[in-house]
Amino acid sequence: MGLILKILIYLYLCAGVLSIHQMPWLPCQFTDENVFVNSEGLTETQLIHREAMLQFGQRGDAPVNPHAITFLVTGSKLDLRRYVEGVEAEQLECELRRYSTEGIHVRWPVQASQQEYNRWFSCTLKHSKGLFTITGFLRHPSDQPPTGQQDYRSWPAIRDREILTTSVAMVIKTESPSVKAGLSSKQKLHCQFALDHKGPNITVEWYWQYRGERTRLFSHTSRTGQTQGTGVGLKSLAGGDASYTIPFTKMSSEGTYICSVLVNPLFASLDINLRIEEPPRVSVNVGSALSLQDGGEQKVVCEAESYYPLDVEIVWYEQDPAASGQRVGAPLPKVLQNILLSSHKHNQDKTYSLSAFFYLRASLRDSGRQFTCSVSHQSLRVPIKKSFILTVEEPSSWLFNLTIGVIVITLLVILYVMLQFLHSGGCGDPHTKTG
Secondary structure (H helix, E strand, C coil), X not given: XXXXXXXXXXXXXXXXXXXXXXXXXXXXXXXXXXXXXXXXXXXXXXXXXXXXXXXXXXXXXXXXXXXXXXXXXECCCCCHHHHHCCCCHHHEEEEEEEECCCCCCCCCCCCCCCCCEEEEEEEEXXXXXXXXXXXXXXXXXXCCCCCCCCHXXXXXXXXXXXXXXXXXXXXXXXXXXXXXXXXXXXXXXXXXXXXXXXXXXXXXEEEXXXXXXXXXXXXEECCCCCEEECCXXXXXXXXXXXXXXXXXXXXXXXXXXXXXXXXXXXXXXXXXXXXECECCEEEECCCCEEEEECCCEEEEEEEEEEEECCCCEEEEEEECHHHHCCCXXXXXXXXXXXXXXXXXEECCCCCEEEEEEEEEECCHHHCXXXXXXXXXXXXXXXXXXXXXXXXXXXXXXXXXXXXXXXXXXXXXXXXXXXXXXXXXXXXXXXXXXXX
């Protein structure tokens, strides 16, 4: 039994290794930079898009694509592929760029002593459907010392078929690059990071930015232990989880949240866009059935309340309810054209309300028709619909009613006179004699 268990564990671990390493390479776009001084003495940057490959392997491996620039990622404590497990290569967008340390030179702790200096590159992986964003920093050891000026002013040239042997030094990831939230909800904005060595001097910060306004929400420095703000758990932060929690979303919560991690000379940040979407509450001022007499008129109002953002669409249409259940050959609903819209109402909580109404003039030919209000909004997967059935009754003739009323009143008057006559003794005893 113990041997079988060991075999199962071994097979499980092997399957895990295979799943992690099932992506040996990834085509990328390398956005190179050419920084120069123009004729007016101003510094300009020319972006050059070049074909590149992100190839995972060992030092000395042959390039998968010998015609492209190869960024050969050798083993370190960090493996980028662990952060994209279960994702097909076709679902990933990969971009490589040079990374400027802004003149800062810091010896990386895991670096071999014979190569004192580094050239840095950033690798950004995005899911094609926006499920995550990952940025990894690739360290390329070099024996060439800094030039004494900003590195971006004198980038070393990279040949078209050059092989750059690198390792992953730092990774930052978010699984919530875009978040839609309703009002009064709790939201966790995901941000995690990892480094290839322990005990780094690290600073983690969160910022909120909206329409040019920028506010720091949280800051923590591991060297001093100093913390400002709330929203990030310090215990989780020690394990690389820098996620920020919004306990109660408000309209003012909308904006861009920036998670940043600083480990000199590397600085990484990820943008997380939070949008507030509040679905409308829809109501109609009549019940599920409306009864009118032929020629009668009723104002019918469909109200969409407390939605955000502004754009909403309200459509009224009518159809035969029996025909609407047919799958084949059913006539399309007829959109009503005589609809009037109110002005947008701006509520105190910054949500909006709008009503669409029309005056329904009852006609016998419309009896049994179904009228439906359909409200569409970007917060809704499908429109909200409210319907009612119209019943139209034929009014009775006013002349007939008048005649019946006159007859009834006349009969009542005659009956009343006869009863009064009988009670007054108008009909005497014939055997009574007069004196």
